[in-house]
Amino acid sequence: MIVSGVIVVGVDGSETSHQALRWAAEEARLRSARLVALYAWSFIPPQPLGEPGMLAVSAGDLPGQLDAEGEAARLTLDDAVSDVLGPDPGIDVERKLVEREAGEVLVAESEDADLVVVGSHGRSGLTAALLGSVSRHVVDHSKCPVVVVKQRK
Numbered sequence: 001m002i003v004s005g006v007i008v009v010g011v012d013g014s015e016t017s018h019q020a021l022r023w024a025a026e027e028a029r030l031r032s033a034r035l036v037a038l039y040a041w042s043f044i045p046p047q048p049l050g051e052p053g054m055l056a057v058s059a060g061d062l063p064g065q066l067d068a069e070g071e072a073a074r075l076t077l078d079d080a081v082s083d084v085l086g087p088d089p090g091i092d093v094e095r096k097l098v099e100r101e102a103g104e105v106l107v108a109e110s111e112d113a114d115l116v117v118v119g120s121h122g123r124s125g126l127t128a129a130l131l132g133s134v135s136r137h138v139v140d141h142s143k144c145p146v147v148v149v150k151q152r153k
Contacts, residue, residue, distance in 0.1 A: 103137035
């Protein structure tokens with residue numbers, strides 16, 4: 001099969017991202033494109049323990065925690081791809097893990113993609129303004145077309 005183009009889809013383990021992955025895989029089949037299933041994650045180390053003015057003590061094994069977070073991200077991505085696409089998806093699927101903010105990673109990936117697909121959790125109003133929106137960021141800054149798959153009720 002001749003592969004024509006690249007479709008990038010953001011995966012975060014939610015049902016909405018599973019719906020986006022399903023949509024992106026079908027589009028990749030129609031276009032004979034390669035699918036990049038991308039999971040972006042950020043490690044936020046725990047705050048050191050200690051009283052103000054005293055020498056703080058590390059809140060744990062930071063390298064171990066970082067490794068555990070990375071492994072959890074890998075498992076989430078692997079589970080999503082396996083659960084949604086099955087053992088033989090019939091398309092070329094690349095699984096990609098990146099430790100960085102999801103919106104920024106998807107925008108960077110859009111430079112070499114023909115299409116970016118993201119799910120939308122359906123937040124609106126004040127909630128969206130306070131929490132931010134990966135899909136909104138990608139739509140506003142992507143270098144290629146973006147499809148936003150809305151959450152089905």
